[in-house]
Amino acid sequence: MSITSPARAASARPRSAAGARRVLLLLHLAMGLGWLGVTSAFVVLTVWLLDVRDPATVRTGYLVHELLVVWVARPAAIGVAATGMLLALTAGRRRAPRWWLWWVPAKLALVVATVVVTVSVSPAALRFAVGHADTVGSPAYTDIQHALVLVAIYHVAMITAAALLAISRPGTRFRSARRSAVAP
Numbered sequence: 001m002s003i004t005s006p007a008r009a010a011s012a013r014p015r016s017a018a019g020a021r022r023v024l025l026l027l028h029l030a031m032g033l034g035w036l037g038v039t040s041a042f043v044v045l046t047v048w049l050l051d052v053r054d055p056a057t058v059r060t061g062y063l064v065h066e067l068l069v070v071w072v073a074r075p076a077a078i079g080v081a082a083t084g085m086l087l088a089l090t091a092g093r094r095r096a097p098r099w100w101l102w103w104v105p106a107k108l109a110l111v112v113a114t115v116v117v118t119v120s121v122s123p124a125a126l127r128f129a130v131g132h133a134d135t136v137g138s139p140a141y142t143d144i145q146h147a148l149v150l151v152a153i154y155h156v157a158m159i160t161a162a163a164l165l166a167i168s169r170p171g172t173r174f175r176s177a178r179r180s181a182v183a184p
Contacts, residue, residue: 035076
C-alpha cells in the first residue's frame with residue numbers, strides 16, 4: 001500500500017488516460033513535423049520552378065505541389081488543429097490554470113491564419129499555374145509563381161512560430177528547472 005498526498009491522489013490520472021494522452025501528443029508532433037516538412041519542400045519546389053522554362057516540367061511541378069497540398073498538407077493541418085485542441089482540453093485539473101496561457105490561443109491563431117491564407121491564395125494560384133503553364137515566363141505567370149513562393153515561405157514561418165511557442169511555453173517553467181531547484 002502506498003501513501004500519497006491527497007493533492008497528488010486527486011490530480012492523478014488513470015494510466016490509460018496518460019497513455020492515450022501520450023499517443024495524442026505523438027500524433028500531434030508527427031502531423032506538425034510532417035506539415036512543416038511538406039511546406040519546406042514547397043519552398044524548395046516553388047523557388048526551383050521560378051527558373052524552369054519548360055511548360056511540361058512547370059506543369060508537372062505544380063501538379064505535384066497540388067497533390068501534396070491535398071493529400072499531405074491539408075490533412076496534417078486539420079490533424080494538428082484537432083489534436084492540439086484535444087491536448088489542451090485534456091490537460092487535466094492540475095494543469096488547467098497553466099495551459100490556457102496566451103500561447104495556447106496564439107498557436108491556434110497561427111494555424112488558423114495559415115489555413116485561411118492558403119485557402120484564399122493557393123487553390124486559384126495552383127490552378128492557374130497548371131492551366132497556363134504554356135505561358136511560363138510571362139509577367140502574369142511570374143506574378144503567380146512569386147505568390148506561390150511567398151505562400152510557401154509564409155507557411156514555414158507560421159508553423160515554425162507555432163513550434164517555437166510549443167517549445168518555449170512562455171509563462172511556464174520547464175520540468176528540468178523544477179528538478180534542479182529541488183536537487184540538493
